Amino acid sequence: MPVRVLLVDDEPLVRAGLxxxxxxxxxxxxxxxxxDGAAVIPLVRQLRPDVVAMDVRMPLLDGIEATxxxxxxxxxxxxxxxxxxxxxxxxxxxxxxxxxxxxxxxxARPAEIVHAVRLIAEGESLxxxxxxxxxxxxxxxxxxxxxxxxxxERARLTEREAEVLRLMARGLSxxxxxxxxxxxxxxxxxxxxxxxxxxxxxxxxxxxITAYESGFVAPG
Amino acid sequence: MPVRVLLVDDEPLVRAGLxxxxxxxxxxxxxxxxxDGAAVIPLVRQLRPDVVAMDVRMPLLDGIEATxxxxxxxxxxxxxxxxxxxxxxxxxxxxxxxxxxxxxxxxARPAEIVHAVRLIAEGESLxxxxxxxxxxxxxxxxxxxxxxxxxxERARLTEREAEVLRLMARGLSxxxxxxxxxxxxxxxxxxxxxxxxxxxxxxxxxxxITAYESGFVAPG
DNA sequence: GCCCGCCTCCCCCGCCCGGGGGAGACGCTC
DNA sequence: GAGCGTCTCCCCCGGGCGGGGGAGGCGGGC
Numbered sequence: 250m251p252v253r254v255l256l257v258d259d260e261p262l263v264r265a266g267l268x269x270x271x272x273x274x275x276x277x278x279x280x281x282x283x284x285d286g287a288a289v290i291p292l293v294r295q296l297r298p299d300v301v302a303m304d305v306r307m308p309l310l311d312g313i314e315a316t317x318x319x320x321x322x323x324x325x326x327x328x329x330x331x332x333x334x335x336x337x338x339x340x341x342x343x344x345x346x347x348x349x350x351x352x353x354x355x356x357a358r359p360a361e362i363v364h365a366v367r368l369i370a371e372g373e374s375l376x377x378x379x380x381x382x383x384x385x386x387x388x389x390x391x392x393x394x395x396x397x398x399x400x401x402e403r404a405r406l407t408e409r410e411a412e413v414l415r416l417m418a419r420g421l422s423x424x425x426x427x428x429x430x431x432x433x434x435x436x437x438x439x440x441x442x443x444x445x446x447x448x449x450x451x452x453x454x455x456x457x458i459t460a461y462e463s464g465f466v467a468p469g
Numbered sequence: 470m471p472v473r474v475l476l477v478d479d480e481p482l483v484r485a486g487l488x489x490x491x492x493x494x495x496x497x498x499x500x501x502x503x504x505d506g507a508a509v510i511p512l513v514r515q516l517r518p519d520v521v522a523m524d525v526r527m528p529l530l531d532g533i534e535a536t537x538x539x540x541x542x543x544x545x546x547x548x549x550x551x552x553x554x555x556x557x558x559x560x561x562x563x564x565x566x567x568x569x570x571x572x573x574x575x576x577a578r579p580a581e582i583v584h585a586v587r588l589i590a591e592g593e594s595l596x597x598x599x600x601x602x603x604x605x606x607x608x609x610x611x612x613x614x615x616x617x618x619x620x621x622e623r624a625r626l627t628e629r630e631a632e633v634l635r636l637m638a639r640g641l642s643x644x645x646x647x648x649x650x651x652x653x654x655x656x657x658x659x660x661x662x663x664x665x666x667x668x669x670x671x672x673x674x675x676x677x678i679t680a681y682e683s684g685f686v687a688p689g
Numbered sequence: 690g691c692c693c694g695c696c697t698c699c700c701c702c703g704c705c706c707g708g709g710g711g712a713g714a715c716g717c718t719c
Numbered sequence: 720g721a722g723c724g725t726c727t728c729c730c731c732c733g734g735g736c737g738g739g740g741g742a743g744g745c746g747g748g749c
Binding site: 644658665 | 736737738739
């Protein structure tokens with residue numbers, strides 16, 4: 250029986266690359282893809298993959314939160330392989346603490362990627378290679394610096410913010426959203442600003458685009 | 470005869486992704502790969518590709534210098550498609566000034582990537598695609614709410630307006646669209662107003678929503 | 690020739706939007 | 720109790736946005 254892998258990355262190109270590399274192996278199979286951490290849990294329930302190749306930075310729900318959510322809510326969770334671009338990514342250590350089983354750089358050679366997936370699937374831990382060990386030393390146990398924490402909060406929308414984003418994605422103005430939620434327009438502005446900041450969007454249009462591109466809202 | 474493409478990117482994963490996407494097309498062929506701009510010139514001489522898909526940021530020789538060197542030293546240079554991660558990358562415009570024929574975001578959908586390579590190969594500039602309607606048809610195929618799409622069809626956007634709507638749906642401001650199309654901001658405002666009127670949208674956000682709902686642009 | 694659609698650019702103007710602050714109330718955890 | 724996060728509301732302020740006009744050039748169709 251082949252190792253079944255779920256790919257989670259917001260860039261279609263990276264997903265295609267991982268798919269190409271992994272499906273070239275007879276003993277590895279790509280079970281599915283997701284463009285954001287928010288889509289992971291239902292997909293895992295549906296597909297029951299052995300391994301989730303999880304990007305760290307994603308627009309709505311990042312790899313850390315998705316990992317936490319997955320391990321918290323799914324009975325027999327898959328192994329989680331964190332895939333990242335940056336060697337010194339502050340996220341990596343957090344993701345591993347959140348329960349990920351290993352991490353992999355995107356610039357790794359195909360053979361390394363394949364090797365990593367096989368090891369993870371077998372239950373081996375790819376934890377704490379040299380660079381990560383260094384990170385662990387730098388950032389110490391619970392005393393994360395402010396920058397890291399701020400970054401961590403960046404991608405996680407609160408319930409209210411998600412609600413506001415949904416209404417933004419239906420074309421409502423701040424005043425209309427305020428009326429709908431029975432709050433003041435200033436309140437809506439606060440939520441909108443928070444959404445823009447967390448999504449890295451410059452204006453509501455870019456936020457709505459992100460909502461569509463991530464699958465947070467679906468057309469039709 | 471297929472379009473022959475040379476892939477230049479320092480990340481093997483991205484190369485694998487591009488290869489997977491492009492080789493799925495019968496009329497496109499990957500002639501070779503390079504991991505750095507420094508390797509491009511001899512490879513172009515040896516392989517004679519039609520198109521070079523060139524990353525901007527590379528460790529030894531970046532895409533800008535590689536483009537300049539290519540156009541300076543090779544007799545009949547291939548078309549150069551700049552591939553980048555960041556939308557607002559200043560390097561992109563520098564690369565275009567250096568003589569690149571177009572640029573493409575890594576987060577682009579496979580259909581867009583394929584389309585871009587074909588257009589570039591045909592000698593079209595990707596900054597000014599000639600038939601936006603064709604794009605709309607391609608992306609709208611089988612997708613989207615039929616009623617909304619019919620409305621969009623009835624609206625009969627001009628080519629320029631469709632182009633502007635496409636850029637709006639990528640999150641660009643009026644000033645950015647003006648820069649991209651090399652026209653004045655007042656001109657863009659005219660087009661945007663026309664688009665809003667024809668789509669019955671109150672603001673650009675609603676217009677972008679209509680674009681998604683109609684399949685004029687598609688997520689993922 | 691004339692009209693019309695398209696693309697281009699210009700004016701003025703109102704206003705919503707988004708950034709920068711701050712602050713109080715509530716609930717939760719430690 | 721102290722601290723934190725969330726939700727709520729407030730201030731000021733600049734700038735982008737969109738409406739409503741107009742206008743010139745250019746091509747095609749009548």
